[in-house]
Amino acid sequence: MGPGTIIYHAFSNNDVNKALRFEPSKVDQIWRFVTYMLVHDDWYHLILNVVIQCIFALLLENRQSHLRVLLLYILGGISGVLGASCVHPDLVIGASAGVYALLISNVADIVLNHGNLKYKIYRITSIAIMVLFDVIYDMVHIYSKKEPLISWEAHFVGGLAGLLLGLVLYRDDDEKPSKTSKINRALFWTGLILYIALVISFLLLMIQIKRCTPVDTIYVRYVYFC
Template identity: 30%
Template sequence: MLVLTLFWASSFPAPYPLSYLQQLDPDNTGFIGVETFTGLVHSHELPLDPAKLDMLVALAQSNDQGQICYQELVDLISSKRSSSFKRAITNGQRALPRDGLLDEPGLGFYKRFVRYVAYEILPCEMDRRWYFYQHRTCPPPVFMATVTLTQIIVFLCYGARLNKWVLQTYHPEYMKSPLVYHPGHRARAWRFLTYMFMHVGLEQLGFNALLQLMIGVPLEMVHGVLRIGFLYLAGVLAGSLTVSITDMRAPVVGGSGGVYALCSAHLANVVMNWAGMRCPYKLLRMVLALVCMSSEVGRAVWLRFSPPLPASGPQPSFMAHLAGAVVGISMGLTILRSYEENLQDQCGWWVVLLSYATFLLFAIFWNIFAYDLLGAQVLPPP
């Protein structure tokens, strides 16, 4: 009760005597009724965000007593939400105003974009409102923007150097790049990641860059650079390692492993939360995304086994696309399940992480021993 009383004393401009404040909680329970609290806010013009007040009222109306405690108020003001707090909010969200974020007038361009991101990514109206009101511009979504910009710069540099902008991999000098993954250079471990900066040609670069910006940036804005960066790089690494196991003679270029990890994670999240998603034309957009992704995989398969031009060696493999999709569906659903909940608190996260670590260890031993044991005929690197 003492802490709650001190909070009331510090919240209101008028110096109220202790006896008056104790009348708010005569039984010294540490709680205050929601009607009393709401009346105090309006009568004394306490500067509390109306949206947060709605959430607090919803929280109070979700319990049997209709009361607010000090810690709940502190959690709300400081934008922290414990599991019990979030469950209570979810149970009481029917007490919130019926109007959604889409009905809010007078928003600037950036706030409208944040609202768009909330409806694109989050399946729960309560989470959308929470994200919208507590979102900060810092840190910006720098990971996906940096990766995309770097890929474009690298492509332009090699395009100018080779004087070739379409199907660059058919140029005899292309595979000499220190960034390309080549089975003959397996010992150079950085190539298992740096191949994401190289692309077959303008078509693949344009497809990957478009998806990274359209899907990756909103995901990063909601879930943060660490989660989305990890998911993207996990897809990239799984792509090259899968190729080294299943298509042992083929090189790999392009960021498709990471792109497909992001896309498949987002699409799986939409399917799992279909009823709650409010993005417009979601069925049509999902069908178009699946058609585009399937077409890109089909094009990669065609270039791998039926190249349109004579080539000096095997063309880049398509298995990175499929590996990225598997990583996105398995790992992405855990990462995107809650944009606030700590991953270390989720049992499923540890299962997925252990499975991924097991795959990495298997792939590492495969690359060290299997090529020699199986007598794989790998063309010498250029």
């Protein structure tokens, strides 16, 4: 995830970025729902995302499989831009929706394995500090009206998707059936149903927005980065 994004940023050009970024008028080009996460505004934007991504991805990959963590990251990114497109139908670039999905999915891992995990308090505290710092930074950035604008919707929906997907994709450490495993099974179905409902709702809303909005008014006003 991280190294590939850095390599892309180092060798990409404006034409390639235009072909990969998310554009609300080109939602039929479905690759944009994933490839927008490769495009970043500058090196600061990129490095910040990659550092946070690698820290939490490595932590989770040691407990869960690489494939589960990668799938959660990608689906979190897709969910985040879906949510953003329903609130601000403009350009979106950056991987923060996927990063937030990884970050908040730690909560799901802790819930599923609360009886077996060490350092639960430290993990929760570090997550809370990072989220608080990001919220403060976003508020300052938004009220100062700096561009490019921050897509807080992508952050929020990506984090919500990470929590729900974590309940679905992550596994607990208990191999023997127990009361906890029954609770985790209920959490699995709850997370799956809520995530499917969330995605379907955003898809229907996005389609309705495009269908009811004249083509000449769907245009790029801002670049939102996340």
